[in-house]
Amino acid sequence: MSDTVSLLRRLSPQLIALGVILFLIWLVFPAFFTVTFQNGRAYGSLIDVLNRGAPVALLAIGMTVVIATKGIDLSVGAVMAICGAVAASASVSGQPIAVTLALAIGIGVLCGLWNGILVAFLNIQPIIATLILMVAGRGIAQLITEGAILTFDDPALAFVGSGALFGLPFPVVTWIVVALLVTIVLRWSALGMLIEAVGINRRASMLAGINAPVLLIAVYVLSGACASIAGIAIAADIRGADANNAGLWLELDAILAVVVGGTSLLGGRFSIVGSLLGAMIIQAINTGILLSGFPPQFNLIIKAAIVVVILIIQSPEAKTLLTFLKLPRWASLGASKGAEQ
């Protein structure tokens, strides 16, 4: 019971931010919350936010756990491109859907393994280690698609990107299921605590007997797997693998989602729910700007401004200020401030 309360308190800045943003969108676009059902599937702007935000949400799940270990994974965008290309080319060469998915996810796992080994055994700084695959990965994807956009026509694979399950777009179902699975595994086993320990103090954790190298590899593998699922979803959505543009810059959105979600880049305590809220905040901003009819050239600036405000609200300094202002003597403080001015 107290755990639920503390979780809500922990997530309150994200929930409030999301609420305010949704409210603002509703002001300029009253039809925002309207959801209609057609052919057993929900349609509407809100559903659109959940659906369009799926790739970043999936990436953010893996990224959260990587960042909890004081690491970072810059390669996820490139891994999306690789895995999308693998899925497309497997489908074109006539593989059944199960083999296609297994191949693509397997390649994502391999990419994560590579990152993990560089970080855990060769002790390369995560930002450099994953930068290698970020650069090389897009090249590998281009080799697989031979430079062109590799299109396929397998309805089963297309369903992964644009189908519907339980009335929701399939990508939405995917990220919710992956998030639930990862959360359950991390929190019902001891993995979550061990990962946080490694992120806070790797040396002390090793002295306490934690197998830090294996844990580090595991989190990068998870990140690679999440990226591969996101890559498949994107390729499936457009029925083709675009090695140049699939997942481009999404690693930055994923990192942003984690940070907006309140997990510190310094490692330690993490919250997957927070990161998912962060991903939805980012997507709500994107969709909101489009719907509100602002000239599109303003989009990036407005997005940046909103993110800055959210981060300021979350910052320890702002929290100190807030508790300070809540003190009963805030009136006299205000008076003295006025005198200074």
Place this chain on the structure above:
Amino acid sequence: MDDNGILLAKDIVKVFPGSRALDGVNFSLRRGEVHALLGENGAGKSTLIKCLTGAYRRDGGSVILDGETIDPKNPLGAQALGIGTVYQEVNLLPNLSVAENLYLGRQPRRFGLIQAGRMKRDARDLLGKYGLDIDVSASLESYSVAVQQVVAIARAVDLSGKVLILDEPTASLDAREVEMLFDVVRNLKAQGLGIIFITHFIEQVYALSDRITVLRNGRLVATRDAETLPRKELVTLMLGHELQEISKSTRPKAEQFSQPRYRFKNYGKPGVIKPFDLAIRAGEVVGVAGLLGSGRTETAELLFGIRTPDSGSKALIDGSEVALTSPRTAIVRRFGFCPEDRKVDGIIGDLSIRENIVIALQARRGWWKPVSRSEQNAIADKYIKALDIRTTDREKPIRLLSGGNQQKAILARWLATNPEFLILDEPTRGIDVGAHGEIIRLIETLCAQGMSLLVISSELDELVTYSTRVLVLRDRQHVAELTDDEITTAHIVNAIAAREVKQVA
């Protein structure tokens, strides 16, 4: 101040929040003298040096250099006045050339351009005076630490020229390099510089110093001529022991134990600690004594698998041979280790007290077998109560606890794993008196329950109280093992101070 004096510090006081780091310390330095400054960690050596060089502003007292009262605002100011400092970690720029390092910030210039040729010539001449003939255009990092030290000294002397402070310059040098450095220092001494020499190596103190000043707990203990101060007395001054004969009659005798449970044969690692043999029985407390840097912590790290021993070394546990290659393998064998630096190696700051206590147990069980929350709560509550860890609740982040309570929580972490062999490195350092006594009582209880313990401590009284045997370390080797009636503070001090006897193979 005698005529030959160059630097005089009177009644220096430095106060930090909650402690008096220097309490009325007097210090004097003569021209052409090497003056060793000694004391254990926290004695106030560094604080005194920092007050002299202006890195800290002193809170009281005066510093007189060459007859004039000085008050340097920072180390640069002190340097301009004539006080140069060389630190253990060479504070030069490794990727610049030797010449650039020597003349950084004061390069010879013409029309605003640096005269590289002249700078190199000057650098060669300067280093020539130190008997160093090296390529000055090569980067500093391409030379050994000893050469880097000499370059640092050359720069400091060239810049200041009155007083040279050497802060543990020999910590990472081998014997030949130490000799080379000493020649340089003797040379400077002959030129009339006053030199302050800080080290932990007693042999080197006697090899180089004219006078010795000992600090302890921020106070001046004594300033003596090196020639008339016996080693034994020096160690006594440093450890602050009045040589009372404390020994406990209830302590179990060594021979009443059965066969050793743990045997470490020819255990060692080149450059870390010389090979040693060690056997530990069940229910035995083996104390480890020695000055800082003598290889105490290294011994513990080797036994716990943090450093892997040399290939010839073997560990026998209950008669079977075991390779302790990592803390994990040691923990599987029911070892536990409370490290000396609990902030860096011990606590996991942002995790709660509960999580910090159960983490070693959890790590040994494996991630797929989580200790349930109710079990965690029970374990945490049990040890919070048993060890009297003062906290409002078990969910508080451990970094918010006081040092003594953090130490108890780390102890609890290992006790929760039900260990059979526990290594404690300075378990009572930085702990208030109350907690101190509790931890000693705990050590005795654990030993009575049949656990084997290896306890490293600078507090000789403590070692005498609970040890069944005491190992004495000096200069990275095990030099003595005291048993039964031999365990007195006097014997330990003797063993630490004993002059090295060449062993005939």
